[in-house]
Amino acid sequence: MNFSKYKRSTMLLEIQCLSPERFINLLWKNNIYVKDIKRMNLTTATMVVNLKDYSKIAEISKRTDTKIKILRRRGIDFLLIRKNKVFAISIGVILFISITYYLSGFIWRVNIETEKYLSPYEIRRLLLTYGIKEGKKKAGIDVHKLEKQILKDNSNVMWVKARIEGVNLNVSIFENQSPPIIVNNEEPCDLVAQRDGEISRIYTKAGTAVVKEGDIVKKGQLLVKGEQGTENVNYQVHAEGKVIAKTFYEKYKEVPIKVKIRERTGNKVEKVYIVIKGKKIYLKNNLNKFSKYDRIVDNKGPLVKEIFYEVKEKEVINKKEEVVKKTVEELAKDIIKNIDKSVKIIDKIVDASSEEDRYVVRLLLVGEENIAVPQKIESDVDKEK
Numbered sequence: 001m002n003f004s005k006y007k008r009s010t011m012l013l014e015i016q017c018l019s020p021e022r023f024i025n026l027l028w029k030n031n032i033y034v035k036d037i038k039r040m041n042l043t044t045a046t047m048v049v050n051l052k053d054y055s056k057i058a059e060i061s062k063r064t065d066t067k068i069k070i071l072r073r074r075g076i077d078f079l080l081i082r083k084n085k086v087f088a089i090s091i092g093v094i095l096f097i098s099i100t101y102y103l104s105g106f107i108w109r110v111n112i113e114t115e116k117y118l119s120p121y122e123i124r125r126l127l128l129t130y131g132i133k134e135g136k137k138k139a140g141i142d143v144h145k146l147e148k149q150i151l152k153d154n155s156n157v158m159w160v161k162a163r164i165e166g167v168n169l170n171v172s173i174f175e176n177q178s179p180p181i182i183v184n185n186e187e188p189c190d191l192v193a194q195r196d197g198e199i200s201r202i203y204t205k206a207g208t209a210v211v212k213e214g215d216i217v218k219k220g221q222l223l224v225k226g227e228q229g230t231e232n233v234n235y236q237v238h239a240e241g242k243v244i245a246k247t248f249y250e251k252y253k254e255v256p257i258k259v260k261i262r263e264r265t266g267n268k269v270e271k272v273y274i275v276i277k278g279k280k281i282y283l284k285n286n287l288n289k290f291s292k293y294d295r296i297v298d299n300k301g302p303l304v305k306e307i308f309y310e311v312k313e314k315e316v317i318n319k320k321e322e323v324v325k326k327t328v329e330e331l332a333k334d335i336i337k338n339i340d341k342s343v344k345i346i347d348k349i350v351d352a353s354s355e356e357d358r359y360v361v362r363l364l365l366v367g368e369e370n371i372a373v374p375q376k377i378e379s380d381v382d383k384e385k
Contacts, residue, residue, distance in 0.1 A: 009051040009075020012036075017066035020045040026060050051075065107136050108167040115175045118156055123173060126153060138164055146171075188236035191224035191372040193217045197245030200368060207239030217245065217371075226377050236377060243372040246346070249339060251331045252362040255323050257354065260313045264294065267310040272303055280304075323359050324352045331363040343367040 017023055020043065027034050027049075036048045049057060061068050110127065112120035127133065130149060132141060143162040150160045150173075159174040191207065199215045207224040211217060226239040272284035283303070290310040298305040328350055336345070347366035352359060 009073070010048050011051055011054065011070055011074070012046060012048055012072040013057070014040075014044065014046050014069040014071050015061070015066050016044050016069075017064060018043060023060070023064055023066050026064065027057065030056055030060065032056055046071065104167060105138055106167065107132075107138060107141065107164070107169045108134055109169070110134060111168055111170045112173070113171070114173045118154075118173055118175055123150070123154075123171060126150060127171070132169070141169065186238050188226045188377045189238055189374040190222055190226045190377055191239045191241060191243065192375045193219055193221045193223055193243070193245075193371045194373045195219050195247055195371055197247040197369075197371050199243065199245050201244040202241065203244075204239070204241035206237045207241065209241075209243075211243070223372050239374065241372065242370045244368060245371045247343070247367045247369055247371065249335045249365045249367060250362065251335055252360060253327050253331060255318065255327055255359045255361065257357055257359060258315050258317055260315050262292070262294075262311045262313055265310045265312055269308050271306040271308075274302055275304060318359070320352065320354070320359060324350065324361055327359075327361040328363055331361070332365065335363070335365050339367070340369070343369045 015023055020039070024034060024037065024045070024047070032053045033050055034047050036046075038046045040046060058068065060066070110124065110133065112123045114120055114123065127146075130146065132146070141164065143164060146162045147160040150162075150171075151157055156176055157173055158176045161170075161172040161174075163170050196218050197216075199211050199213050199217060201213065202209050202211070202224075204224055206228065207226050208228060209224050211221075211223050217223065223243045224239045224241055226237050227234050228237050229235050267290070269286040269288050269290075270284060271282065271286060271288075273280045273282040275281075288308045290308060292311050292313065294309045294311055296307045296309070298307075328348075332348070344367060345365055346368050349364040349366065351362040351364075354360075
């Protein structure tokens with residue numbers, strides 16, 4: 001910045017160098033006005049100079065390796081400089097807001113969401129035929145007209161939703177789908193239990209229930225027989241229904257009563273080095289005498305710093321209440337992760353005991369689910385085989 005035009009302001013400078021007298025002599029030789037020189041110590045002095053000479057002073061300070069610190073400013077020129085800076089920043093902010101506002105009137109991204117069969121590429125090609133692409137003005141896009149055009153030009157589209165959100169054009173496509181083919185399986189079958197449980201409720205559409213509420217059943221046991229009729233006349237049917245039962249999921253975990261933990265003592269040593277051609281050149285190399293320690297490496301810059309924190313191990317006793325609470329949460333997550341989402345958890349039973357040097361935590365989750373699955377009725381020929 002050119003300070004030569006500011007002739008009505010002064011500054012109080014503090015200089016630090018090996019020889020302040022040499023620095024002041026250089027100022028005088030370069031016709032720089034200096035007054036109120038005060039020696040603070042061997043290497044530090046203060047002086048008053050004109051603002052218009054600051055560029056020359058800064059150049060001389062670089063040549064002589066002198067540190068300059070401005071302690072005080074005085075004069076109207078500083079107000080003008082600050083005013084010019086504020087004005088320049090204000091102009092920049094106004095330009096930024098104006099450009100942002102102008103660019104916000106355009107579409108800069110087209111997001112297309114489809115289902116199974118139509119690809120976003122196909123819809124994007126269709127939009128290009130309408131002249132819609134990144135960089136188009138928002139005012140030139142009628143989303144309702146666009147929806148009708150897409151429906152008209154692509155018979156695979158059942159419904160379209162087009163919306164402008166910010167600088168994005170979001171197009172969601174819902175495809176025409178053929179109605180599902182319903183297959184009626186009328187082959188005679190029974191319903192059997194797919195897991196152990198206690199029967200809670202039974203709902204049957206076809207077939208004859210052979211268990212009742214409260215019965216304990218095993219995996220593979222017959223629940224609903226694929227037969228209907230009277231005592232004299234029976235006929236086989238495709239058994240349908242739900243058998244809701246309480247099911248049980250159990251898991252346990254052993255946790256030691258006493259555990260060893262590591263904690264830092266507060267002692268540490270540091271090593272600082274640079275790596276040149278694979279070799280470490282140490283700038284600081286303290287000897288690590290710790291038998292147990294945590295090592296932290298900071299290699300974000302050219303200097304690599306290794307810090308070694310001394311640690312000691314001590315044995316602590318796990319509190320039973322905390323162990324049980326934490327273990328139950330872990331076991332519950334493991335069980336729920338491995339069971340079907342349709343299972344409704346209705347109860348939780350926790351059993352915790354101490355055995356020698358460990359806690360044993362058992363968790364039993366009681367669920368409620370449909371345990372009935374179809375099973376083909378074996379004919380007499382199948383039974384003989």
